[in-house]
Amino acid sequence: MEDKEIRKAGLKVTAPRLKILELLETCGEHHVSAEEIYRLLLADGEEIGLATVYRVLTQFEAAGLVERHRFEDGYSVFELNRGGHHDHIVCVTCGKVKEFVDDTIEQRQREIAEDKGYEIGDHSLIIYGRCRDPGCPNHGKADNKD
Amino acid sequence: MEDKEIRKAGLKVTAPRLKILELLETCGEHHVSAEEIYRLLLADGEEIGLATVYRVLTQFEAAGLVERHRFEDGYSVFELNRGGHHDHIVCVTCGKVKEFVDDTIEQRQREIAEDKGYEIGDHSLIIYGRCRDPGCPNHGKADNKD
DNA sequence: TAGAGCATGCGAAAGCTTCTCATTTCCTGC
DNA sequence: GCAGGAAATGAGAAGCTTTCGCATGCTCTA
Numbered sequence: 001m002e003d004k005e006i007r008k009a010g011l012k013v014t015a016p017r018l019k020i021l022e023l024l025e026t027c028g029e030h031h032v033s034a035e036e037i038y039r040l041l042l043a044d045g046e047e048i049g050l051a052t053v054y055r056v057l058t059q060f061e062a063a064g065l066v067e068r069h070r071f072e073d074g075y076s077v078f079e080l081n082r083g084g085h086h087d088h089i090v091c092v093t094c095g096k097v098k099e100f101v102d103d104t105i106e107q108r109q110r111e112i113a114e115d116k117g118y119e120i121g122d123h124s125l126i127i128y129g130r131c132r133d134p135g136c137p138n139h140g141k142a143d144n145k146d
Numbered sequence: 147m148e149d150k151e152i153r154k155a156g157l158k159v160t161a162p163r164l165k166i167l168e169l170l171e172t173c174g175e176h177h178v179s180a181e182e183i184y185r186l187l188l189a190d191g192e193e194i195g196l197a198t199v200y201r202v203l204t205q206f207e208a209a210g211l212v213e214r215h216r217f218e219d220g221y222s223v224f225e226l227n228r229g230g231h232h233d234h235i236v237c238v239t240c241g242k243v244k245e246f247v248d249d250t251i252e253q254r255q256r257e258i259a260e261d262k263g264y265e266i267g268d269h270s271l272i273i274y275g276r277c278r279d280p281g282c283p284n285h286g287k288a289d290n291k292d
Numbered sequence: 293t294a295g296a297g298c299a300t301g302c303g304a305a306a307g308c309t310t311c312t313c314a315t316t317t318c319c320t321g322c
Numbered sequence: 323g324c325a326g327g328a329a330a331t332g333a334g335a336a337g338c339t340t341t342c343g344c345a346t347g348c349t350c351t352a
Contacts, residue, residue: 011329011330012317012318012319012328012329012330013318013319014317014318014329014330014331015317015331016330016331017330033308034308034309035308047331047332048331048332049331049332049333049334050309050332050333051309051310051311051331051332051333051334052330052331052332054308054309054310055310055330055331056330058309058310070216070218070220072216072270074216074220074307074308074339074340075307075308075309076220076308076309089258089259089262089264091264092267098262098264100258100262102254102258104250104251104254105250105251105254105255108248108250108251108254109251109271109273112235112246112248112273113235113273113275116235116244116246116277117277117278117279118235118237118244118273118275118276118277118278119275119276119277119278120273120274120275121238121274121275121276122238122273122274122275123271123272123273123274124218124270124271124272124274125255125269125270125271125272126269126270126271127255127258127259127264127266127268127269128266128267128268128269128270129259129264129265129266129267129268130264130265130267131262131263131264131265132263132264132265133263157298157299158297158298158299158348158349158350159349159350160298160299160300160348160349161300161348162299162300163299179339180339180340181339193300193301194300194301195300195301195302195303196301196302196339196340197300197301197302197303197340197341197342198299198300198301200339200340200341201299201300201341202299204340204341220308220309220338220339221338221339221340222339222340
């Protein structure tokens with residue numbers, strides 16, 4: 001039941017919040033933008049405003065229920081916080097995002113932070129590349145420069 | 147002389163471009179936003195438009211003279227491209243940015259991309275932490291949560 | 293020195309996100 | 323189950339950074 005999580009975050013249980021949480025759950029590893037959530041809910045027959053989507057996502061983020069990532073093109077994507085930290089690898093051609101975790105890198109990051117005199121808090125590692133999926137417009141073109 | 151670099155980029159040598167390049171040179175490792183550049187140039191008595199600053203920075207970026215980074219708050223900062231790739235570690239309290247390069251991490255990233263079926267292009271690694279500088283408002287408070 | 297084009301500055305506009313505010317909804321206590 | 327107050331909502335306006343459009347100005351070549 002999602003109610004619990006919402007209540008635990010100190011928020012009232014309302015239709016928009018439930019719907020957004022549900023939707024995020026069905027998304028799994030897929031990262032959605034606020035706009036996408038908005039359109040999906042509208043298509044689903046919900047009466048919801050874009051402002052509400054942003055508001056709710058921001059609250060969920062503050063409550064730790066949701067993670068927000070900003071990719072290089074400047075817009076944000078959201079996903080359920082499933083506990084484990086992970087980084088992202090993004091295809092610059094088709095936009096597909098995969099997640100990964102690498103202990104070696106995590107460890108080195110802690111060492112670097114320590115070395116530079118920082119208490120490590122969070123980090124964001126995004127690798128940009130080109131995927132080799134058949135569906136990707138880049139498929140087969142190894143060193144396509146544009 | 148900066149003229150050469152501008153010309154080499156296929157751009158005409160104009161006052162705004164020279165001034166922006168000069169300014170970036172004086173910035174060293176300090177990362178400046180377009181807005182900052184604009185204000186600094188105005189304060190310096192230059193007649194310049196914000197649009198020009200963005201235009202020139204974008205051209206410089208395309209020419210490889212300048213690097214642009216987007217941090218989590220959503221706006222961009224710029225710095226001269228001094229050749230070597232590097233990553234960033236940012237203090238979430240005072241905003242200070244340091245640079246670093248780590249071969250272990252670079253290597254692991256290539257392996258991960260390979261493993262996931264991507265041709266690696268670029269990447270962006272930003273570590274967020276709290277610095278221990280005396281000037282930082284966070285100084286001394288080890289596990290300040292906000 | 294003159295001409296062709298690129299570059300500029302200004303304001304307007306775009307895209308994403310947040311704010312404002314009147315209205316609606318949730319929750320508590322009766 | 324109902325009323326009241328606070329919180330949440332939807333719609334649009336406004337904010338932010340960034341880009342565009344266009345008339346004017348400048349750079350560079352001949």
